[in-house]
Amino acid sequence: MKTILKLENVTKKYSLGSTVVHALRGVNIELEKGKYYSIVGPSGSGKSTLLHILGCMDLPSTGEVWINSRPVHCLNETQLTKIRAVELGFIFQSFHLNPILTVLENVSIALQFLGIGKAAAQERAREWLDRVGLDHRLDHYPSELSGGERQRVAIARALVKKPQFVLADEPTGNLDSKTGQEIISLLRKINREAGVTIVQVTHDREIAEMGDEIISFRDGRILQ
Amino acid sequence: MIDYAIKNILRRRIRSLMTISGITVMMTLVIVITGIVSYQVRTMNAHAAAGSGKINVQPMLAGMTYPAGGIDLPESEAAAVLLDTEAYSQPALCARVLFFTLKEPLYPNQPPELILTGIEAGKEESFTGSVAQDVRPAAGVETFTGTTIEQPVIVGEHAADVYEAETGQEINIGTVLDILGQPYTVAGLLDHSADIVVNNAVILPLDQAQDLLGKEGFVSSILLVAADINTDADILQVIETRYPQLNVVTDDTVRRNAQSGIALFEAMVNTISTVAVLCAAFLIMTVTLITVRERTREIGVLRALGASKWTVIGSVIWEIFLLSLAGSLLGGVASGFILAFALQENLFDIVHILTYLPLAILLTLAAGLVPALNISRILPVEALRYE
Numbered sequence: 042m043k044t045i046l047k048l049e050n051v052t053k054k055y056s057l058g059s060t061v062v063h064a065l066r067g068v069n070i071e072l073e074k075g076k077y078y079s080i081v082g083p084s085g086s087g088k089s090t091l092l093h094i095l096g097c098m099d100l101p102s103t104g105e106v107w108i109n110s111r112p113v114h115c116l117n118e119t120q121l122t123k124i125r126a127v128e129l130g131f132i133f134q135s136f137h138l139n140p141i142l143t144v145l146e147n148v149s150i151a152l153q154f155l156g157i158g159k160a161a162a163q164e165r166a167r168e169w170l171d172r173v174g175l176d177h178r179l180d181h182y183p184s185e186l187s188g189g190e191r192q193r194v195a196i197a198r199a200l201v202k203k204p205q206f207v208l209a210d211e212p213t214g215n216l217d218s219k220t221g222q223e224i225i226s227l228l229r230k231i232n233r234e235a236g237v238t239i240v241q242v243t244h245d246r247e248i249a250e251m252g253d254e255i256i257s258f259r260d261g262r263i264l265q
Numbered sequence: 266m267i268d269y270a271i272k273n274i275l276r277r278r279i280r281s282l283m284t285i286s287g288i289t290v291m292m293t294l295v296i297v298i299t300g301i302v303s304y305q306v307r308t309m310n311a312h313a314a315a316g317s318g319k320i321n322v323q324p325m326l327a328g329m330t331y332p333a334g335g336i337d338l339p340e341s342e343a344a345a346v347l348l349d350t351e352a353y354s355q356p357a358l359c360a361r362v363l364f365f366t367l368k369e370p371l372y373p374n375q376p377p378e379l380i381l382t383g384i385e386a387g388k389e390e391s392f393t394g395s396v397a398q399d400v401r402p403a404a405g406v407e408t409f410t411g412t413t414i415e416q417p418v419i420v421g422e423h424a425a426d427v428y429e430a431e432t433g434q435e436i437n438i439g440t441v442l443d444i445l446g447q448p449y450t451v452a453g454l455l456d457h458s459a460d461i462v463v464n465n466a467v468i469l470p471l472d473q474a475q476d477l478l479g480k481e482g483f484v485s486s487i488l489l490v491a492a493d494i495n496t497d498a499d500i501l502q503v504i505e506t507r508y509p510q511l512n513v514v515t516d517d518t519v520r521r522n523a524q525s526g527i528a529l530f531e532a533m534v535n536t537i538s539t540v541a542v543l544c545a546a547f548l549i550m551t552v553t554l555i556t557v558r559e560r561t562r563e564i565g566v567l568r569a570l571g572a573s574k575w576t577v578i579g580s581v582i583w584e585i586f587l588l589s590l591a592g593s594l595l596g597g598v599a600s601g602f603i604l605a606f607a608l609q610e611n612l613f614d615i616v617h618i619l620t621y622l623p624l625a626i627l628l629t630l631a632a633g634l635v636p637a638l639n640i641s642r643i644l645p646v647e648a649l650r651y652e
Binding site: 093096098099118119122123125126127129131133137139140141142146150151154155159198202 | 268269272273276277562563566567568569570571572573574576644645646649
């Protein structure tokens, strides 16, 4: 299978006051197109830092990051923004929906950043909201939705631009177990149907096992 | 991103209303204050310009203001002055005048709101005319010569308005006015003059004004018009050498006096205006700073989803622009209303208001730019961690 994401000897350290934290200590990883990965590990093991680097939201202190055989560790902020806009989808633990936008607008805004017109963007957003079962909630605001519904909106927002891969940071962390299972099943279905690579970070072993491959983390290193 | 900015404004109603109100108040304050000053300066300049060519001779004790009532000048002395300066002046345009303040001015450094002016019959033009403009009557006569009315009065344009406002009675030819308890019949209504003193004047024949004020044999000053541009100095020399107890007040003196009087007032008002404008800018900066801080995570998510720095800056700037536009327009309307109706004088000037609108919008935009640029620099990952 084609490698879509590759990290070589990636380290990341940052300062917390006078303390230097080594979040990643020489990570090597290759992720293949169309697979569903689960990254597991205890708190502070570097899972989220890895996800942020994979998502071009942060740069490594040393090492190389390749997306589709393109080095991104040497790109500037504008180029990274473009990759985030076109090739990546994000799903956050706290959903991070925009409270001033309706469900439809929350999803379509991701397309508007690509320069797609409002009407066309909303048409595509409707299709995806239909796929995640929220076609009856288009004009509602996030505050009017349940946790599971909010995460479905976030999934539609991540996928509406047809990204190459989706990064999900504890996507079930704020949901009850039943809703969490439903959300992962939905992501799994989309992964299979659309062939989108999904990388999720989770604490939950059961959730992690629903993916194709588990990557375990501890102290900034991959265990297997 | 304009629709995003509009959504932000509409969904965060209380914050938006507070910001717009703040800008409105500041703008109103600035426009009203500067409007009053601008009116003062305009009228002062018009007054000085309109008097061009007039030389006013009055007792030293009356100071250098024009018109000055209150200090009496014996008529015999006034007659001597007229005679001594005859060779250098236009006698037909020279006259003895008696001034008396009927109503104090609304604002400092301005002539009285209503000024009783007693002038010799047939010499009215020495007061109502000037190099800049000879004022003609809008109705009735411009001179007492030939009138059959027993107690006639000629009323300046603004003076007529003041009487109408005070009595609720329309002032026409034949209307009887109560002046210091005596009935006077309107014989003439003057057209608008560039000279504010003429507009504010209530003109009586000199002898009747002296009777009314109990000043028989006295006048306030002598109005002289030089024979030509070169004889000004001769007149001044005659007065200075032969009449040391008299002052000569020319239009230059009026202008200088008014300017020095208004300078301090203007400086004070300009300081207040500047502080008000800075307050508006500070308000916008604070509101923008708080707004973008509380939206740091939201902006981080937008950036994570692929919004560029300029998209973020654009949305913040649009929001500030719309808030400051709304506040400035409301401030313009409110100040226009105050200047037109709430003050005793209609000071409404659309050009003055329109001058301040772009200034206010530019200033508030500049104030909002700093927080907008700051927030756009933050990395998405930092913004997402922001609590």
